[in-house]
Amino acid sequence: MGERACILEQLSSEYHDFNGSGYLVLNEPPTPIQFSRLVHISRPVLIMGVDMIASRSWTDEYLSEALGNNTISVAVTPDGRADAVTLGPDGQSYFVEPAVEQMSMSDFLSKLAKDDQHSDVYYLQSQNGNVYSSAFFDGTDNKSEFDALREDIPSEIDWCSEALGRNPDAVNLWIGSRRSSTSLHSDPYENIYHVVRGAKHFILLPPTEGWCLQERLYPHARWTRSHPNEPLNVVPSQNTPPVRWASVSPQQLPEFTHPIHITVNAGETLYLPPGWWHYVLQDDATIALNYWYDMEMQGLGFTILNFLRGEAES
């Protein structure tokens, strides 16, 4: 084992000795100052009672009617693994993004409801600020595929915006089934993840355990159909740079790691701090909203997250 790996293993051991593998559950949302302290601690927190009342009335019928014939962008894969490392036709591993198909909310929800093990897997996960983007907060753009749902969705989480002193960078709607998963990764964002319907199942690892996840550069590809009714194939991209991604699946986590399992049920909210590795599954017909806020870039935090990432031997 190289010296860098030894240093990282010692750091992660000490972090675990100090912090354990528990998580805090709050019975009501924190005040801004309480949340600011939690941001400084930077460990996951499950929060009850965040006020998202309007979205409680979201039945399939309501959503279909609200969006009518508007088209929405839906990720499609044969196996439910959007944004994941997958074997290509040449036997090489690629970081494969999903196909993106346009359809009405009504069509999408019908496809989701048809739980056919042999059909393609549809997942609304456009995650580009599909409800509110930074352009919305800048006042430079006011368009979203989900305009019709905006009156049900607060544009920010008050106690989080006040604690961080900023608006969200992106607010996203997620709708998926048990056939979809989100592969293990981490984001440099403060993340407030609220489940509207169903349940999300998170497996979390602290930033200190990233060193044993074998992050590597994978060439980029995309699930693509040669014709509209043909099956999806992995098609390597021509001009997209390679993507650094973890090579370890949650079923084969190194013995060293200390995963934290958190189920977020309807009405509950997860605070997921920057740099925490997460693998996500969900129940059928699960709807969630997430609020990404830029992390604080001043200070030591970002430098340390960068240091903790990447291969043990670099």
Place this chain on the structure above:
Amino acid sequence: MGERACILEQLSSEYHDFNGSGYLVLNEPPTPIQFSRLVHISRPVLIMGVDMIASRSWTDEYLSEALGNNTISVAVTPDGRADAVTLGPDGQSYFVEPAVEQMSMSDFLSKLAKDDQHSDVYYLQSQNGNVYSSAFFDGTDNKSEFDALREDIPSEIDWCSEALGRNPDAVNLWIGSRRSSTSLHSDPYENIYHVVRGAKHFILLPPTEGWCLQERLYPHARWTRSHPNEPLNVVPSQNTPPVRWASVSPQQLPEFTHPIHITVNAGETLYLPPGWWHYVLQDDATIALNYWYDMEMQGLGFTILNFLRGEAES
């Protein structure tokens, strides 16, 4: 250069690239939420307008009269270097604590005023919570050498206590002259340092630059007189464990470091975050108050401070 040194040098370069060597100056005290964000950033901040009105009336006469014949504990050294690495009579380097002598405030201030290059150097720096200690906040002890000044000294800094969600661990009074210095060191505390009279001159280094300060274990000694009127000598301690201390003086900082010079004048307040290395000088007859708060022990902060300390080759 070993791999650990390479890693630490790279980390400190990246930290400096991201953060530079500037510091924030606030024209008025922060709100609790603003201060909480500053604690998360963990960089020094010079703050104007912190309300310490009562202490503005502290003349030598006022202080002498207030404390009367009460004895106070004063650090004494021949060279003004209390708590510093010094050569012992055997030619070996020791971490040497000052002698501590009891006297009245009036006597102490007379000694301070006599600026004789050949006399011993007196420095009121008992720094054990000499005004308010954690026992005061626990309600288990209510005694201080400076009881008579307590009505002039707030027991906490409101916006700091609220941001951190805790009381101070110690509140200290410091009175010294230009002949005293505080050698380069770092503390695992949030520190609010207010200058009442005179000026304090800080040289600061970020926690990321600790690796090049050659922290080493030094045997413990104390400046001691064999008889009351005899000169002070370095006397090695028998049963005190060795002390880890930096071997580098501010006059010989490695080229790699990026020192920040901050003068804190009367009425100004320095926020000095945990883990920041500081060397401190002062003008003659300088009076200061400092508030130490426990740093947050949950999360990654303390683990990283430990990692950044110590020798590059360990």
